[in-house]
Amino acid sequence: MSSADFDVAILGGGMGGYPAAIRASQLGLRVALVEADKLGGTCLHVGCIPTKALLESSELYHRVAVRGPEFGVNADQVTYDYPKIAARRDAVVSQLYKGVQFLMKKNKIEVVSGSGRLRDRNTVEVGAKQIKAKHLVIATGSTVKSLPGLEFDGEFIISSDNATLATKVPESICIIGAGAVGVEFATLYNELGVKVTVLEALDRMVPLEDEDISKEMANAFKKAGIDCRMGVRVKSAKKARDGVSVETDQGEFWARQLLVAVGRAPRSKDIGLDQVGVATHPNGFIKVDEWMRTSAESIHAIGDVVGGYLLAHAAAHEGMTAMEDIAGQRVAPMEQELVTRCTYSHPQIASVGLTEKQAREKGHEVKVGKFPFSALGRAIIHGETGGFAKLVADGKTGRLLGAHVVGPNATELIAEPALTQLFQGDAWELGRNIHPHPTLSEALMEAALAVDGKAIHI
């Protein structure tokens, strides 16, 4: 191909790359999208989508089989069929995958299949092919990682990719890490009756969340019968007695399988970063500014490969930001504090902005409003009264600084306080919003009113 066939070439077609390609096309840019595997990336094929499809089945089973009688539903003969659960998971993925492929055609995006490498600041090499573009965007994502000495074998010591794509569940599982992956899989297996043990190195579950959320999660998991051990140092693990024996500073744990969920590694090696002068942090994540610009002129990077929150929606938003910068149509820079964080465990967790501790550390005089689901009509109807909504506001101005929800549909509820924060709104404004009744969303309204001691139902 000749010089600058495209305005922009994107390396990686996951939740960072493919929405960025669509936005580029909408902005009138000629765009090429290079993908080594399948469009949709981790999110669509081994992440958000398949795992949430699995959790939908496990929740339905658990609600009917275990909780049915509470709701007057006789559930003596309820069973699950994991291969069918897995088949539905695959059908969900396949439907969405077709949708992404259609969108590429609709937006006239040149999709190039193959593993790409940066050759210079305006060229991506895919096999013998050279794609020339005025701008390059790196969106290569991240991969599973393990602990030193613990190698994934896909059978006994498994990654989240293995667990997501499995067609059967073990009788027992040990999970290292109580982050997002750890607690979501703990929920899935527990709801399906698998014996679950969670080992976490730090002293609390979901350690990036507000401390009150961690406490609530610990209580909820204990109540659900999940054995959670905090402050545990894993020393080694080996195959033993048709399962895995995990050696820790608090003794040995044995289970049929061991899922290692201790974070992800950036896919930044072997893509030619050195050659083009793209700087990385010591842990391999690419350095970017708030417009997603790397240290190399004409090269942006977005998504998991730049670190921060490794979340699909953050990646997609970073893609929009980069494209608008490239097109000279800047709207707003990327703000990490506006990224919503969602964990689809039971109970669900969702948050945005600062935790109470972070707000205090930043020097804010803090006011907190908290409302428990146990006092909310819709939550009682739903049979899910654990958890709360907690809002963190600036004590002087009332400005909303952070929102933290643990409980039913938390992941749907978080969009409202996130919008309040995007609009630089105050807690009382969220409280003034007339919420429909009876809904779970009223928990946010009540928590907002509680910031000024004006909640109605507590």
Ligand code: NAD
């Ligand atoms: P994570 O960083 O969220 O959690 C890893 C956990 O493992 C941490 O709590 C950490 O303290 C613990 N840990 C690390 N080393 C340990 C050790 N030696 N022994 C015991 N515990 C140890 O990572 P994750 O849960 O693997 O998820 C990976 C990424 O994917 C995260 O960035 C996460 O946000 C993202 N993700 C998001 C969702 C979602 O939004 N629903 C779901 C899955 C994954």
